[in-house]
Amino acid sequence: xxxxxxxxxxxxxGMLELDAVHGVFVDDSPQRLPSAAKLGFATAYATxxxxxxxxxxxxxxxx
Numbered sequence: 001x002x003x004x005x006x007x008x009x010x011x012x013x014g015m016l017e018l019d020a021v022h023g024v025f026v027d028d029s030p031q032r033l034p035s036a037a038k039l040g041f042a043t044a045y046a047t048x049x050x051x052x053x054x055x056x057x058x059x060x061x062x063x
Contacts, residue, residue, distance in 0.1 A: 023041050024060075027046075
């Protein structure tokens, strides 16, 4: 299993006892975002760490 296969996300969510609606899926490949969104994740496209932090701050209302 590997991303973007939904089974890997489901496995990790199960191990952590979390629901996808409580998570954010960040990736540098826009092709991987739709499968995460279908599971209920908020999704964010970011190609570098600073961009990822800015996107997460915006999603989490930290800015």
